[in-house]
Amino acid sequence: MRSKLHRAKPRKNQKTRIRKFKRLRQIRKVPHSEHSEGQKLTETRSDQAVIEKMAIEAGFLASSGIHEGERSCEHMQQSLKSWYRHKMTGEMSFSEVVQLSLAFSRGYTVTARQLGDFLPLPLHGTASVIITASNEEKTLPSVIAQLRRLPFHEIIVVLNGCTDGSYEAVEDHPSVIKLNYPDRLGHDVGRAIGASAATGDILLFTDGDLPLRAEELAPYIISVDRGDDVALNNLSPYLPPFSEQDEVSRSKTFLNQCLGRSDLKANSMTAVPHALSRRAINTIGTASLIVPPKAQALALVHGLKVTAPYTVDVIRNNRVRSGNTGAGNTVARLITGDHIEAIGEAMRIKGIRLGFKTLSRSELAKVRNGI
Amino acid sequence: MIRKRKRNTRKVSKVHIHRKRAVRKTVQRLHNHPEPLVSIIIPAMNEKATLPDVLREAGRVHPRSEIIVIANGSTDGTPEVARRLGAKLIVSETPLGHDVGRRIGASVAKGSILLFIDADMVIPAKQLRPYVDAVVSGVDVALNGYSGPTAKKKSHPVVVAKYVLNAWMLRPDLQGTSMTAIPHALSRRALDVIGLESLEIPPLAQAKAVAWGLNVQAVHTVPVGRLNPIRRKNGDEDILTSLVAGDHLEALHWLIQHRGVRGGFDDLGRLRDKVR
Numbered sequence: 204m205r206s207k208l209h210r211a212k213p214r215k216n217q218k219t220r221i222r223k224f225k226r227l228r229q230i231r232k233v234p235h236s237e238h239s240e241g242q243k244l245t246e247t248r249s250d251q252a253v254i255e256k257m258a259i260e261a262g263f264l265a266s267s268g269i270h271e272g273e274r275s276c277e278h279m280q281q282s283l284k285s286w287y288r289h290k291m292t293g294e295m296s297f298s299e300v301v302q303l304s305l306a307f308s309r310g311y312t313v314t315a316r317q318l319g320d321f322l323p324l325p326l327h328g329t330a331s332v333i334i335t336a337s338n339e340e341k342t343l344p345s346v347i348a349q350l351r352r353l354p355f356h357e358i359i360v361v362l363n364g365c366t367d368g369s370y371e372a373v374e375d376h377p378s379v380i381k382l383n384y385p386d387r388l389g390h391d392v393g394r395a396i397g398a399s400a401a402t403g404d405i406l407l408f409t410d411g412d413l414p415l416r417a418e419e420l421a422p423y424i425i426s427v428d429r430g431d432d433v434a435l436n437n438l439s440p441y442l443p444p445f446s447e448q449d450e451v452s453r454s455k456t457f458l459n460q461c462l463g464r465s466d467l468k469a470n471s472m473t474a475v476p477h478a479l480s481r482r483a484i485n486t487i488g489t490a491s492l493i494v495p496p497k498a499q500a501l502a503l504v505h506g507l508k509v510t511a512p513y514t515v516d517v518i519r520n521n522r523v524r525s526g527n528t529g530a531g532n533t534v535a536r537l538i539t540g541d542h543i544e545a546i547g548e549a550m551r552i553k554g555i556r557l558g559f560k561t562l563s564r565s566e567l568a569k570v571r572n573g574i
Numbered sequence: 575m576i577r578k579r580k581r582n583t584r585k586v587s588k589v590h591i592h593r594k595r596a597v598r599k600t601v602q603r604l605h606n607h608p609e610p611l612v613s614i615i616i617p618a619m620n621e622k623a624t625l626p627d628v629l630r631e632a633g634r635v636h637p638r639s640e641i642i643v644i645a646n647g648s649t650d651g652t653p654e655v656a657r658r659l660g661a662k663l664i665v666s667e668t669p670l671g672h673d674v675g676r677r678i679g680a681s682v683a684k685g686s687i688l689l690f691i692d693a694d695m696v697i698p699a700k701q702l703r704p705y706v707d708a709v710v711s712g713v714d715v716a717l718n719g720y721s722g723p724t725a726k727k728k729s730h731p732v733v734v735a736k737y738v739l740n741a742w743m744l745r746p747d748l749q750g751t752s753m754t755a756i757p758h759a760l761s762r763r764a765l766d767v768i769g770l771e772s773l774e775i776p777p778l779a780q781a782k783a784v785a786w787g788l789n790v791q792a793v794h795t796v797p798v799g800r801l802n803p804i805r806r807k808n809g810d811e812d813i814l815t816s817l818v819a820g821d822h823l824e825a826l827h828w829l830i831q832h833r834g835v836r837g838g839f840d841d842l843g844r845l846r847d848k849v850r
Contacts, residue, residue: 384848386845387843387845388844388845388848389841389842389843389844389845389846390841390842390844391844392844392845392846392848392849395849396848396849399849399850439727442727443727444724444725444726444727445724445725445726445727445728445729445733445734445737446724446725450738450741450746453734453737453738453741454738454741454742456729456734457734457735457738460731460734460735460819461819461823465728465731468727468728489849489850490846490849490850492849493844493846493849494841533842534842536839536840537839537840537841537842539741539742539837539839540836540837540838540839540840540841541836541841542742543742543826543829543830543835543836543837543839544835544836546823546826546830547827547830547835550823550827550830555823555824555827556820556823556824557820557823559816559817559819559820559823
């Protein structure tokens with residue numbers, strides 16, 4: 204697919220182009236049901252290719268219509284947004300949006316090669332990203348490089364007790380904000396500090412030791428832009444059978460279950476990447492992010508839209524550190540405490556039984572006895 | 575689902591549990607010892623069919639025992655059956671439920687070991703003795719080692735709650751074992767420490783037992799098969815699940831009261847005041 208797109212010439216005969224435009228618009232007007240990612244597109248692979256070709260053309264036109272000096276990532280982002288708004292209807296899957304954006308970028312960079320592989324996204328709001336890092340000088344440059352590919356209006360790097368070259372490893376750039384805390388803040392505190400400093404409508408959270416590609420991060424941003432308040436990494440595919448799960452996974456499952464969201468399984472704000480809406484931040488408060496399960500509990504209690512729309516395998520890439528391996532390790536105990544705190548917080552708002560039925564034992568006995 | 579469960583049952587041990595099946599056998603009158611060592615407590619609500627067999631097996635558990643039947647909300651002659659067979663009988667017109675029934679039974683029990691079973695499940699005496707033996711040898715709360723089905727990715731909410739409560743009480747070794755399941759036995763000391771009232775909320779009783787340093791062990795496994803106390807299919811299950819989930823939350827609330835907002839787990843020195 205990729206190579207095919209590369210070969211596609213940005214300029215085509217005008218008539219063909221119009222014909223394809225018309226065809227595309229017809230396709231796009233087919234109403235899409237909301238929860239059927241797989242069936243959303245009735246068109247075939249070739250139709251997707253048509254759309255991508257169009258995106259390439261649009262990207263090319265956007266960049267060729269202006270002076271060289273005006274070509275920038277910001278302009279590319281704006282052009283994509285307006286093109287998308289005018290030409291695209293119906294909801295596309297994350298991968299389709301990403302493919303489309305990549306195609307647009309490819310078209311745009313035909314004349315503006317210096318912009319490289321920037322990935323514009325058709326967002327309504329602004330997006331901030333918060334990266335926390337503790338001595339990650341090796342991975343930070345590649346992490347930042349991937350984030351720079353996305354249309355963030357700010358990249359907030361919270362350096363937590365770094366004693367290596369992490370500070371220097373983060374490039375200086377107008378959109379990069381470095382918050383340096385030489386003393387260790389403790390787990391997850393950096394994330395809350397970063398969130399306090401962020402100004403975007405969408406806040407993406409990731410770690411400095413997690414080299415994820417921009418394409419893998421985009422779905423969380425798009426998901427919040429489309430109206431979700433908390434978009435979690437869906438790690439359910441990697442969840443073993445219950446008997447083999449660790450205590451942390453069970454605690455996560457239990458918390459979701461207690462708050463009426465068994466469908467979220469063990470998905471948790473403890474894991475990255477995840478994204479929050481501005482509304483979520485305003486509702487739960489940045490301080491709650493210090494204890495991620497508590498933030499999640501608050502989001503659920505307050506009826507925010509919590510989803511796990513996309514899967515990125517962070518388990519495989521996760522760095523093994525002393526303290527985060529083995530049963531009953533210190534981090535596991537920390538997370539257990541976090542979940543107890545979360546349950547306690549939910550109880551303060553919803554009552555001890557969290558709204559679970561308090562059938563009298565006598566009535567229960569009748570039910571049990573089949574009366 | 576059902577077939578799988580049966581397979582599991584066989585694998586764990588060869589206990590045959592008959593549920594609600596009347597077996598015609600002449601049952602001898604029970605002998606309640608005047609100074610019992612073991613009190614066997616059996617709540618019963620319309621269990622006429624299985625009660626004779628349950629009582630027969632109970633009578634074989636220990637020579638110095640008393641058997642207390644709490645017949646509640648029964649309309650099928652359960653109290654008469656219990657009386658005829660010689661069990662000590664407490665009758666309540668209104669249904670009490672297993673947990674309240676157990677508490678009432680425990681309140682009149684004289685033995686220094688209390689064994690709790692149900693009237694709708696015939697468990698052979700041989701499978702009940704290990705619980706009594708464990709308490710004799712120093713265990714305070716002798717639990718059924720059965721943890722419920724866990725082979726799937728997603729487990730039943732009650733199973734999850736049991737596992738999590740034990741883990742949060744720093745007893746992950748107890749897995750999904752719980753005082754909500756029978757059979758289980760208590761020492762007199764356990765009863766004094768936990769308090770009678772707590773027996774009405776079994777997970778709370780268990781949390782207290784663990785927190786106050788009682789010797790809580792899963793001593794023997796009787797595959798009671800289905801989730802305990804969830805017995806009936808259909809929509810009732812939701813209500814029961816909800817109740818048991820609520821019971822676990824009450825236990826956790828007690829844990830938070832007792833050990834602090836983090837249940838005694840520290841947060842590895844988070845500098846919380848750095849966040850405005």
